[in-house]
Amino acid sequence: MSTSSSAIDKDATTTEASVAERLDAFLADHVDAGRVTNLQRAGSGRSRDNWLFDLVTIDSSGNPDHEPLILRTDPDGGLIDTDRSVEFDVLQALENSGLPTPVARWLDANGDALGRPSLIMRRLPGTCNYRVLREATLPLDERVSLGRAFCDLLAAVHGVDWRKLGLGATLADPGPHAAHVELVRWSTVLHKDQLEPYPELEYALAVLGEHAPRSIETVLVHADFKPGNILLDDGDVTALLDWELAHLGDPMEDLAWVTQPLRSAEHTIEDSWETEDLIAHYAQVTGNPVDRDALKWWVAFSALKTAVMQVSGLRAFLEGRAEEPYRPTRRVLSTLLTTVMEDFS
């Protein structure tokens, strides 16, 4: 570090040293003669709490073996509280699913060893790009192919035989009441985290509560499916990441999340891969027609969920746990009210 480094750099270095020390101690309990090398914070932003490193061990022939790993730590001020041990169990169950998911290696569920609840996963090649479908430097046909590949991946998630994989032991099956269960889940988060009244959100909760659709099937729902959670290596999907919100539920929840207007810049390409193309491709791949009424409900729910995440993020920021000044934005609240009033009144 240069002598002119700011206090922030100093803080980051201290954190890196602390992470290295904790990792060494944690892995000493799990691996014989392992050594941590190449530790670095993943990404450039301070909001990320993922650390990349290699674990060097000696194989049976006496040669060094480098295992690329990633430490995923609960941020102090995450948008939402999720259970790292559930994510760990889901990843372990998915190892034989055929889905491109990272291998989960170790879990520190309570953060006793690593400071905060953490899991360590095998690192896969590739990078995430939130806006890859709108990346003007890529040829249009490549981007459309990627859009289809993402949709195929979503259909594959929904096609997972979760019962056979034993996911029923970790995740509760809401049966036909998935919509109601999710509405209650996010209503609970809202009422726990809100610092002031939000009649806009109460309005949406009231209307959506009266129109919750019944699910016709229960599938594994990723619940935050987006290009930003998909690793690409030379144009190929190598991993679907961030399973912290995964649960059993209605496939329309994920389809609505990727077709909601608030996220169209991530999932569509103007005039070439529109929302209707995505829905038609999903129906073709899954072989199931899309229930448009149910999809409308889940689209409105997606806006509600986004708003509640912002409410939680605002609290985290004001309590000094997050560095991103979240707030329920006019765009999100307006989209939510418009959707709810036009489609359900």
Add this chain to the structure above:
Amino acid sequence: MRPTIDEQLSGAARLLRLVENDAKTPQGTAELVRNARRLIERVGASWTTAEPFLRDDNKRMAALLGVDEPSPPDSADLAAAAAINEALRAQLAHRIQELPAGPCREAIGAYLHIRLTADPT
């Protein structure tokens, strides 16, 4: 009074933008500075209009709820206007939870939608 409040806010935002756009600024630091600059710009864009908006909104909400408007604060008492607004919004949230679907609830929805576009904060 120079610098005015607006001048101080825009000046602070300008200085932060210099740090943000400096190629030597580490990306993580630039992210923090950008967040701080955006907060300052938001305050700069809304601080003069927040209080009149809240006073007007309090009147509208009291009418919608059919309650007497709480004693309006002295003009320019932003904190008092905000406190009344929060109390009325709590009443409105409670009313929504009680109301069945119908014109009364729809009127509240329409008001909330209009409020979103008018809210300068």
